[in-house]
Amino acid sequence: NDDDMELYIGPRCSSDGTRIFIDLFQDENCWEPYQSSDGQTVEDILGYQISYHFLKNAYSGESKDCISCEEDVNDEDERDEEDADNVNEMCEELYDASAKCESTHGISSGFIQTNRDEDDNENQVENEFAVCGFINALVWDSYTETGEINIFDEQDVIIRETTTVQKGALSFLALVAFSLAGYAAYLHRAIDEG
Structure with a gap:
């Protein structure tokens, strides 16, 4: 932009929470939206129009249906339909890259258990305890989604x-x-x- 300021582009939710848009941010984590004084948009910065066609796959408008992770047998590209499972490649990659908390939920043949001996996934296996702790902290309102201590909401107390x-x-x-x-x-x- 004209201010010689570094801007970052990332996804954000619409004000009503039903759609996903691409927007400008001031920080690399995309937490602080950029407020342009002259009304510059992402399209102005990039110099071309952004297509939201693919982002529409992340939500389905009014019906709020989930996207199926079932593999499409009629996939013209034949990218992933020959493998042994019935899960599409996008869901496989999202799951592989995500943090896992499986053992405490009774999953006996999940990612952590089946990859415990492989060196590729050593970090995810070692971090499972920390991930489960973070998820529990979110569930019990101890922390916000950004990791801040939540002092405003009433904390849940477990009476044993x-x-x-x-x-x-x-x-x-x-x-x-x-x-x-x-x-x-x-x-x-x-x-x-x-």
């Missing part, structure tokens, strides 16, 4: 209770500990007197 079996086991272990302490005192006295 001990079960009857746990209470019984603790009582039994306490009784055993006191009995052993008494027996040790008895032996100590017997040795001192003997």
